[in-house]
Amino acid sequence: MLNMDRVRIRGGINYLVIGLMMLFLSAGEPLRAQMSKEFSFSTTVEKTMASVVSIEAIKIIKARDMRQFHLFRDFDDSEIDEDIPSIGGGSGFVVTKDGYILTNFHVVAGAHQIKVSFSNHKAYDAKIMGLDSLTDIALIKIDAKGLKPVKFADSEKAKIGDWVIALGNPLGLEATVTAGIISAKGRDINIVGRDLSASTRGYAVENFIQTDAVINPGNSGGPLINTSGEVVGINTAIASRTGVYAGYGFAIPSNLARHVMEDLMTYGEVKRGYIGINIGNVDEDLAEYLRLDGVKGVIVNNFVPGGAAESSDLKIGDVITHVDKKRVDRANELQAIIAGFGPDEKIILTVVRRGNTRKIPVTLKERDVQRKPITRSTERSVKKPRLGLLLEDRIKEQESWNPFGASRNNAALGVEVVGVKRRSAAAEKFIQKGSIIESLNNKPIHSVRDFRNELDKINEGDILLLRVTSRGNSRFVALRYWGE
Structure with a gap:
C-alpha cells in the first residue's frame, strides 16, 4: 500500500510539471519577452556605448630598428632609409563633456599621432594630456563639445559574482560587447611596469579586478561596466599564452583610475604619496x-x-x-x-x-630615494645542509650603508648566500644565490660564525626568522627548522 502511494505521488508531481510547462507555452510572447528582458543588458549597453571610443595610435619605428625584423631579404639593408609607421589600436571612454578621454598608458605612449573614433563614425585627432606608467593609465583629449561622459561606480563596493560588461574594439571589431562576472579582486599579475627601470618598477600599482568577460587585444583602455552602466574598471590585460582570450581578463579598479585621472587633469602628472x-x-x-x-x-x-x-x-x-x-x-x-x-x-x-x-x-612624502647597495666580498665558507645554504663572510667597504650603525671588526652586516640546495627549506622560500642574510631571529649576523652560533640555539621543529636582502630589496623569511 505504501509503495502504491509513492507511485501516485510521483505521478502527480509529473503531471504538475507538465501542466506548468504547458501554462508557460500557452502564455506566448508576453511572458517570454518579459523573461528575456530581465536577462538582457541591451538598455545598459545602449546608454553607455556612445561614450566608448576606438583609438588608433601611430608610432614611428626608426629604419635602423627595422633591419633586425627582415628575415627574408631580397635587397640590401641600405635600401631601408625611411622611418616606418607602426599602427596600434585600443579603446577608451569619455570622462568629460569637453573631450577628455581615459585609456591605457600602453595604448598611446610614444605615439606620434592619435586618432579617436566613435560608434557613429565621427573621428577626431587627439593629444596626450597626461601619462602614468605606474598604473598604466593615460588621459587624452579631443576638440569636441557636448559629449556624453561615463559615470564611475565605487569599485570597492563591487562584489565577486557581480555581472560586468566589457565594451571596446577587440581585434579591430568595433563596438563589441561581452559579458561575464567579477571572478576575483585585488589581483597582482606583475604586468604593469615591465618596461620600466628596475628602480622604478617596484612602485608599480597592481590591484586588478579579474573577470571572465571576454577581453582581447584592442579592448585595452575600454570600460568594464556594471549593470547600471557605471564604470567599475578599465580593461587592461588578459591571462593568455597565445595573446588572445583564454578565460580571464583584468581591469584597473575605477577608484584608482578616477584618482589618477583627476591628478592628470589638474597637474598633468600624478601627485602620489609614499611611505618609504x-x-x-x-x-x-x-x-x-x-x-x-x-x-x-x-x-x-x-x-x-x-x-x-x-x-x-x-x-x-x-x-x-x-x-x-x-x-x-x-x-x-x-x-x-x-x-x-x-x-x-x-x-x-x-x-x-x-x-x-x-x-x-x-x-606621506614625495617619491623616496633608493638605498645604497652593499658590495659583496668572499672569504671562507661553510655548508649548512639542514637549511640547504652555502654561506660566505663579507667585508664592509668604507662608507657602505649599514642599517644597524657601526659594524663590528670592520665586517659588513650579513653573510652572502653562495649556494642553495635543491628541495631544501631555503629553496622552498625562494632564497637565491647572491642574497644576503642580515639577521637570524632578529639577531644581527656579521659572519658565518655568528650565523652558526645562533642556529645552534634552535631546536628541531622551531620556526626561525631570517632577514634576507636580494637586489637591494629586503624581506623577512620564516621557515621551520628540522635539524640534520
Whole structure:
C-alpha cells in the first residue's frame, strides 16, 4: 500500500510539471519577452556605448630598428632609409563633456599621432594630456563639445559574482560587447611596469579586478561596466599564452583610475604619496612566528632612507593590517591604497608588533630615494645542509650603508648566500644565490660564525626568522627548522 502511494505521488508531481510547462507555452510572447528582458543588458549597453571610443595610435619605428625584423631579404639593408609607421589600436571612454578621454598608458605612449573614433563614425585627432606608467593609465583629449561622459561606480563596493560588461574594439571589431562576472579582486599579475627601470618598477600599482568577460587585444583602455552602466574598471590585460582570450581578463579598479585621472587633469602628472618601506606578504610560518591570529597583513622588511616611515614610530618587522579603516592582506593591496593618497597626507596604520596591536600615524612624502647597495666580498665558507645554504663572510667597504650603525671588526652586516640546495627549506622560500642574510631571529649576523652560533640555539621543529636582502630589496623569511 505504501509503495502504491509513492507511485501516485510521483505521478502527480509529473503531471504538475507538465501542466506548468504547458501554462508557460500557452502564455506566448508576453511572458517570454518579459523573461528575456530581465536577462538582457541591451538598455545598459545602449546608454553607455556612445561614450566608448576606438583609438588608433601611430608610432614611428626608426629604419635602423627595422633591419633586425627582415628575415627574408631580397635587397640590401641600405635600401631601408625611411622611418616606418607602426599602427596600434585600443579603446577608451569619455570622462568629460569637453573631450577628455581615459585609456591605457600602453595604448598611446610614444605615439606620434592619435586618432579617436566613435560608434557613429565621427573621428577626431587627439593629444596626450597626461601619462602614468605606474598604473598604466593615460588621459587624452579631443576638440569636441557636448559629449556624453561615463559615470564611475565605487569599485570597492563591487562584489565577486557581480555581472560586468566589457565594451571596446577587440581585434579591430568595433563596438563589441561581452559579458561575464567579477571572478576575483585585488589581483597582482606583475604586468604593469615591465618596461620600466628596475628602480622604478617596484612602485608599480597592481590591484586588478579579474573577470571572465571576454577581453582581447584592442579592448585595452575600454570600460568594464556594471549593470547600471557605471564604470567599475578599465580593461587592461588578459591571462593568455597565445595573446588572445583564454578565460580571464583584468581591469584597473575605477577608484584608482578616477584618482589618477583627476591628478592628470589638474597637474598633468600624478601627485602620489609614499611611505618609504619595502614590504612582503605574510605566509603561514611567518604568521605563527609573529603570533598573528591568522595569515594577514604585510610585513615591513626595510625602510627606504629619507622616506616617511623612517621618521615615524613604525618598526622593521611590524605587520601592517589596516590603513585607516581599510583592511590589508597583500602587499599589492597596500600599494593600491597608498596610491590613493597624495604627499603630505596623514594616514593611520594599524600594526601588530610582538603580538600587540597599535596605531601609528604616518605623514606621506614625495617619491623616496633608493638605498645604497652593499658590495659583496668572499672569504671562507661553510655548508649548512639542514637549511640547504652555502654561506660566505663579507667585508664592509668604507662608507657602505649599514642599517644597524657601526659594524663590528670592520665586517659588513650579513653573510652572502653562495649556494642553495635543491628541495631544501631555503629553496622552498625562494632564497637565491647572491642574497644576503642580515639577521637570524632578529639577531644581527656579521659572519658565518655568528650565523652558526645562533642556529645552534634552535631546536628541531622551531620556526626561525631570517632577514634576507636580494637586489637591494629586503624581506623577512620564516621557515621551520628540522635539524640534520
